[in-house]
Amino acid sequence: MTVASSGRRGLRDPCAHSQVLVVGAGPVGLTAAHLLGSAGVRVLLVERNADVGDDAEAVTPDDEYLRILQRAGVNEAIHLERVLLAALAQLPTVETSFDTRLFSLQQRTDRVRAWLGPTAGGQAAAALDVPYVLGCDGDRSSVRELLGIPMQGRSCPDVWLVVDTLDDPHDQAYGMRHRNPRHPAVVVPGGGGRCRYEFRLRPGECAPGASPPFTLVRELLRPYREISVPQVERVVASTSHALLADRLREGRCFLLGNAAHMMPPFAGQGLSSGLQDAVNLCWKVAEVLTGRAGDPLLDTYDTERRPSLQAVVERSVRLGDVAMTTSTARARLRDLCVRTALRTSWGNRCFGEMRCRPDAPVRIGAVVPSLRGRTDPLVGTALPLPMVLHGTARRITRLDKVLGPGWSLLGAGVSEDDWATVEEAGPPADRRVDLAFDDPAPRDTSGRIGIADADGGAHAAFSRLTERFILVRPDRLVAAVFDAEDAEGVTLHLERFALQPLPNPLDTPATSTAAPVLAAVSSPPSGELS
Template sequence: MTPPPVLIVGAGPVGLTAANLLAARGVPLVLVERNPATSDEAKAISLDDESLRTLQAAGLAETVLEIVVPGTGTRYYDRKGRPLFHARGPEPYRLGYPFKNQFAQPELEKVLLDALRGRPGVDVRFATELVDVKDSGHGATATLRSADGDVSLDVSWVLGCDGGRSTIRELRRIDMTGTSHRDVWLVADTTGDAHDERYGMHHGRPDRPTVIVPGRDGRCRYEFRLHPGEGDGGTRPDFATIERLVRPYRSITPDQVERCTNYTFNAVVADRWRDGRCFLLGDAAHMMPPFAGQGLNSGVRDAANLVWKIAEVWHGRADEALLDTYEPERRPHATAMVAFSERLGRVVMTTSPARGVLRDATVRALLATPWGRRYLREMRFRPRAVHEAGLVAGGHRLTGTQLPQPRVLVPPSLHPRPLDEVLGDGLALLGVNVPAAAWDRVARDLPLDGLTLVDVALDERLPRPNPGRRAVADADGRLQAALASARGRFVLVKPDRYIAAVFSPLQASVAAPLLALCARDAADAERRAG
């Protein structure tokens, strides 16, 4: 019997990303949005390399690249407007894409929606809101309300991607813990702008903290910390205020203000991310200050983590217990990113002259040392996304980290290709410089059906195809750098490209419980592993 569709609530970037990922995996879905169309508000503006890699999995990266500025990070300025340092990220194209990419959210939502409507098994309903949801055995029954009245819909799972005022969270009585900030910021998306920098600019002036993010085709975003009495959160600023604030950077006319608002922000995390058949993603699960540019990107990470698991369970290829790994894998990093965004705002966007002096002196002292320069310019101060619980096992240094996406040589043509094109869309097992006998040993100890098996050749050697396995070799030195510590071992990679386990041929049992969760018949998998 075919399970009912998955219900996704909210057609913002996270909901649209989750929907495209599900549809790409052959899962039917219903996407509902309370508003009559996608948003035209000034919201997210930065996609990082990991988000683009996720969109690659849905076949959308190249399309999205048409509407973004391939960025080079963020340049920070001191209290007097002088450059301090340029944060470019750990390594250019480490995950296959530029580290930070500016975009306009209405354009992104249109691209994602157009792609979604072209996929089979998709039902998109605008001006439709969820008013109730109740678990019912092996699924849930949702009540949807539109101008035509209320209808009931049987679904298998519900993904709450419905933002900070989440209906799912309210219906399930899930509280959020954290802080609501009273600072008011004015944000204005403008046109006809002369800025052509491929990086964001954070001006740490205590008298007027400012963020400037140039976009494509003369677009540019300005964000200004307002003084008391200059505006209230949730209101639209008048043009006179916008003109006065942008005057140091450009002249502007009313028709060049594309969208604008005054906003405040929260730093909160939902107390739980799953309740029965319902899950929370994106702002429904966590909200953070904008200073790290990670609000939307954290939501895309949620979708990348959860959707492949939902798909595996929906298709009957995995045990439902696999879904219990979502929150343990995602909550720690999202919580750390919320706290980091708060700290970054207090330091970079301080309104205290004394704190500004101390910040600038500290940064310059760090820049005087090789370690300090790497720390700042490679953004080593940003929390790393590492899975320390969930679908992970063993203590190897690579376990829980994300596998980079270098270009690899693939036989027979040996044309360089992105690694993810070789790994496929399921679990992958990489044998890093292991002999054929090691593969035979692991095949006796583990259920490998359904996994993509890949021989990885290091040390500038040619890849050798073997029956039932793919083969890759290093094209530019990055594969060697990424997997050198796993030489002679196997690396189990999850569909979201995080590493589940690293083990030698004699330690294959460490991966048995993980594959049991991902097996069509968990009991059979455990029996084979034993």
């Protein structure tokens, strides 16, 4: 195994006392490792390949995608894996091991035993005991296979050719569909001269996984631009799948990203959905490991993510049927509809800003969707991200930065008496923030941060919630919107998830035979080698 820790390779015994094993160093695994490591969780990240990839992961990332990356300390979406790996080097709690393969998993009451070894063989496998395993190892997930979790859905036999180019003249703000019935195409301009072309191939032109000849690439691009070999950043031929795992959790093991779901690329949500998996799960794992939450919180990963994933997969399929039609008449109608939609705010959001996510708010899980028969539409959705004035210096910053990494409670124009009532009820809140609508110079008070609207965004997002409280989870999902008199009910509802003082599984193993270090063994248990 080749091991790296904080940028160094060759470290001995890298896995001693690891709390989470992350399998797969793609964007989702790297993001999960960063989120966990930033929360103080000790992580071992293993990757069967010798290094991360250099491919451009996203040509036109949406706002939620960028928000997630910023939480991981990353502001560059191109060559994402390389940037995320460099960010991990700054976290002393995260260690990485490349050329390392997961051979077997064995679940126990208080831990998972994983057998790891070099991808190329030639060295004995080693056993690692950890409380949790995150399978972020892609569409051919070893974790999913070892757990025996099937996927449901369908695969499309058509082959698509995806070409990422440089020095491209296209500078439109939206993806363009072209109605060539022989090769339906989608052109997605990006920043810095990058552009992505997606073509539906005819039978026999290129097999999935094969290296497409440059002559084919040049011929397909000819109607749109001239291309030379150095201007092709990446080219891949593949089929698409619309699949979702039967379950995202199996005991102490979890599936994320393509290990859990696969979808056609037409909604542009594949990678973003995987990153949202990591954001949804990692704070919950950290809460349980620190003893602040109990195991029921981890069950909400599946119940919260599944409706959204199902909706995104279905939308991706529908968009693909429309975008890649071989019917000239349907293509003309499609293009007319897109041009018309771009004249509306909805069309600009969907096609111009690539915000094609279906609305799927969380209604079951660690949220309080209804109080006294009322359901606020903000509950179960991502908190808006306005600019605010912060503190007496009136610094302008994004609300995310004010809230911090944990649970936060935002009071929108509430009174001191209401704050006293809510604080006595004790809903989970690591940080309390007082949003003033009528005070341009907010002041911090005892135990609370004062903020005010900076540019109208906060007023637009929260003015209808005056004299109410907004409880925000660490993943920036709104858990509850409530009046002071409902604070006790909110606390009672969330206690089963967020307020159980359970011990750290590593500190108090269920049996005296637990082995918290990497131990060399001759081979994994018989019948478990994958």
